[in-house]
Amino acid sequence: MSHRIVITGTGWITPLGSDVDAVWSKLLAGASGVGRVTRFDAGTFKTNFAAEVRDFRLADFLGERAAAHEQAGLSTKFALAAASRAFKEAGLDALAASGKFKGRRFGMYLGAGEGTLDFDNYAEANLAGWNNALDEGRGAYDPVAWAKKAYERMTPVREIEQEPQMTLAHVATAFGCRGPSSNCMTACAASTQAVGEAVEILRRGDADVMFAGGAHTMIHPLGMTGFIRLTAMSQRRDDPVHAPRPFDRTRDGFVMGEGAGMVVLETLDHALARGATPLCEVVGYGSTADAFRITDIQPEGRGAQGAMLEACRQAGINPREPGPDGRPQVHYISAHGTGTKENDRIETKAVKGVFGPMASRVPFSSVKSMLGHLIQAAGAVELITCVQAIKTGFLPPTMNLNTPDPECDLDHIPNQARDCRAQGGVEVCLSNSFGFGGQNDTVCVRKWRG
Numbered sequence: 307m308s309h310r311i312v313i314t315g316t317g318w319i320t321p322l323g324s325d326v327d328a329v330w331s332k333l334l335a336g337a338s339g340v341g342r343v344t345r346f347d348a349g350t351f352k353t354n355f356a357a358e359v360r361d362f363r364l365a366d367f368l369g370e371r372a373a374a375h376e377q378a379g380l381s382t383k384f385a386l387a388a389a390s391r392a393f394k395e396a397g398l399d400a401l402a403a404s405g406k407f408k409g410r411r412f413g414m415y416l417g418a419g420e421g422t423l424d425f426d427n428y429a430e431a432n433l434a435g436w437n438n439a440l441d442e443g444r445g446a447y448d449p450v451a452w453a454k455k456a457y458e459r460m461t462p463v464r465e466i467e468q469e470p471q472m473t474l475a476h477v478a479t480a481f482g483c484r485g486p487s488s489n490c491m492t493a494c495a496a497s498t499q500a501v502g503e504a505v506e507i508l509r510r511g512d513a514d515v516m517f518a519g520g521a522h523t524m525i526h527p528l529g530m531t532g533f534i535r536l537t538a539m540s541q542r543r544d545d546p547v548h549a550p551r552p553f554d555r556t557r558d559g560f561v562m563g564e565g566a567g568m569v570v571l572e573t574l575d576h577a578l579a580r581g582a583t584p585l586c587e588v589v590g591y592g593s594t595a596d597a598f599r600i601t602d603i604q605p606e607g608r609g610a611q612g613a614m615l616e617a618c619r620q621a622g623i624n625p626r627e628p629g630p631d632g633r634p635q636v637h638y639i640s641a642h643g644t645g646t647k648e649n650d651r652i653e654t655k656a657v658k659g660v661f662g663p664m665a666s667r668v669p670f671s672s673v674k675s676m677l678g679h680l681i682q683a684a685g686a687v688e689l690i691t692c693v694q695a696i697k698t699g700f701l702p703p704t705m706n707l708n709t710p711d712p713e714c715d716l717d718h719i720p721n722q723a724r725d726c727r728a729q730g731g732v733e734v735c736l737s738n739s740f741g742f743g744g745q746n747d748t749v750c751v752r753k754w755r756g
Contacts, residue, residue: 417496643672
């Protein structure tokens with residue numbers, strides 16, 4: 307038996323805030339979370355701006371329980387905060403308080419753990435290990451000096467907190483998740499893959515409830531340097547707010563963001579039995595690999611097309627045919643839309659390959675133009691925008707899209723949100739995520755009608 311799966315709770319931590327409805331209003335208004343980096347001195351970096359999460363305190367989400375997670379990494383704290391919001395919205399806090407919550411049937415699948423490096427300790431130990439006086443003044447590494455500083459800085463707790471599974475451990479401890487527990491680190495596709503794989507666990511009956519999503523921060527010197535060297539990030543130092551410009555002809559790369567996105571997934575039977583109201587139903591999931599190059603997308607978008615087609619197939623959708631109302635059968639695509647030359651061109655080509663004559667009629671936008679690229683957290687956050695689109699009937703814009711690109715010529719909702727209520731609202735959405743290494747994942751959600 308294959309169970310139907312619904313989303314009953316959502317939570318996110320973003321550069322525009324943490325309240326789902328408040329952030330949604332900001333996205334519809336075209337607000338930006340991008341600014342100068344404040345977490346470290348990035349003045350000499352080619353890219354000295356990012357979309358940071360500001361004024362974050364875990365205690366604002368967990369109260370006194372936050373003390374138990376004080377030494378967790380920042381991305382883990384983001385995950386805990388997002389999970390607390392999703393847990394509450396789903397009504398699981400009340401179920402837990404009643405004593406009827408079955409933790410053994412409550413699992414997790416996260417895309418997290420890549421951002422757990424304690425960079426400050428790592429950097430201080432390595433700097434302490436370098437001695438300019440060694441090797442006849444040419445400088446060399448002094449392992450004794452490094453070990454002394456590392457031993458001083460890296461306590462056992464700090465060391466173990468760098469392990470990629472620690473986000474899972476903290477979330478499990480905080481919310482009593484004793485069911486299936488898995489983690490994937492498939493770069494920018496991770497949290498979309500996590501949602502899809504969590505759905506599969508629920509479909510086959512191995513759990514009743516799952517946390518799914520991701521968390522990430524790479525706004526530190528090592529993370530920023532890596533993407534700068536890959537020439538993947540925008541270098542518009544004079545105008546950070548307008549730097550992320552997906553699908554625009556003048557785009558020059560993405561802007562680093564950070565945060566977390568978490569959803570509560572349940573089997574429909576379990577949700578209805580406890581009186582929960584589904585926010586929407588997850589009806590399709592597709593996952594493919596390009597098998598091409600590490601950082602380049604297959605030129606025809608073959609893998610991206612495969613992920614979208616499989617998600618549509620599972621949902622019973624023919625993407626090339628209109629629905630009974632004459633509209634496309636998919637009403638919105640949340641684009642991966644990074645703002646790099648290659649991604650946006652090939653993602654547009656992939657959508658054309660999937661939707662054929664219907665492609666130009668499917669709205670297709672990128673909230674990375676406002677939130678930046680949350681890397682492992684991006685997919686889950688963008689899935690929540692799909693849930694909000696279904697809930698409200700509005701679609702978020704692609705900001706800073708002022709110069710049309712002939713190779714990105716679909717309906718990218720430039721610069722202004724769209725009200726779809728008069729056309730029947732938003733009922734079916736695809737959420738795309740594509741990661742370095744050639745990972746492609748798409749989730750399809752549909753309005754819940756009871």
